[in-house]
Amino acid sequence: xxxxxxxxxxxxxxxxxxxxxxxxxxxxxxxxxxxxxxxxxxxxxxxxxxxxxxxxxxxxxxxxxxxxxxxxxxxxxxxxxxxxxxxxxxxxxxxxxxxxxxxxxxxxxxxxxxxxxxxxxxxxxxxxxxxxxxxxxxxxxxxxxxxxxxxxxxxxxxxxxxxxxxxxxxxxxxxxxxxxxxxxxxxxxxxxxxxxxxxxxxxxxxxxxxxxxxxxxxxxxxxxxxxxxxxxxx
Numbered sequence: 001x002x003x004x005x006x007x008x009x010x011x012x013x014x015x016x017x018x019x020x021x022x023x024x025x026x027x028x029x030x031x032x033x034x035x036x037x038x039x040x041x042x043x044x045x046x047x048x049x050x051x052x053x054x055x056x057x058x059x060x061x062x063x064x065x066x067x068x069x070x071x072x073x074x075x076x077x078x079x080x081x082x083x084x085x086x087x088x089x090x091x092x093x094x095x096x097x098x099x100x101x102x103x104x105x106x107x108x109x110x111x112x113x114x115x116x117x118x119x120x121x122x123x124x125x126x127x128x129x130x131x132x133x134x135x136x137x138x139x140x141x142x143x144x145x146x147x148x149x150x151x152x153x154x155x156x157x158x159x160x161x162x163x164x165x166x167x168x169x170x171x172x173x174x175x176x177x178x179x180x181x182x183x184x185x186x187x188x189x190x191x192x193x194x195x196x197x198x199x200x201x202x203x204x205x206x207x208x209x210x211x212x213x214x215x216x217x218x219x220x221x222x223x224x225x226x227x228x229x230x231x232x233x234x
Contacts, residue, residue, distance in 0.1 A: 094132045156180050
């Protein structure tokens, strides 16, 4: 079954995100774009997932429990899960490992937890996008034990990507899938596709980015988190 997916979108819980990236705006825009599988992947947190999931169900969209974790090496890793409870376990562990730095209101937007009506229920005072204490190997092992998949994010970028930090994708790291941007060099894309499953996501921090890189098509057995993770883990 070929369906359109978008697996890397930030909401107002991410301090670097536009204030207009509320849960309703994200879900409604993705519904217009024909997205059927959607992952809300805020920095080091999945605390906006439950109302997001409710909104997605109303639009016939599969919501994937997810987050974008920053490792101790400053590598961004997209983490997708079959169940919210597993994502929440990692979310809590990651939060407890973060250095508590209060968000600078001049540099960042408030990190808002929202309800299904986009009302602010909580504002996180400590910056979530800082590096966690989890190294890349430890994170991959943790996600695997929680039956999820860890995907090196935007590997073609010059900052916060596994290639820019380590110089390569280590052969002994259990990488099954990588994420690239829509502007990835064709030669690099070809090399990556010869070794890994490759997804193209928007990493949208505003609605304009969501529209300009509006997802990719993936062939899954069914529209479910289990089938998605199975497909990306081949």
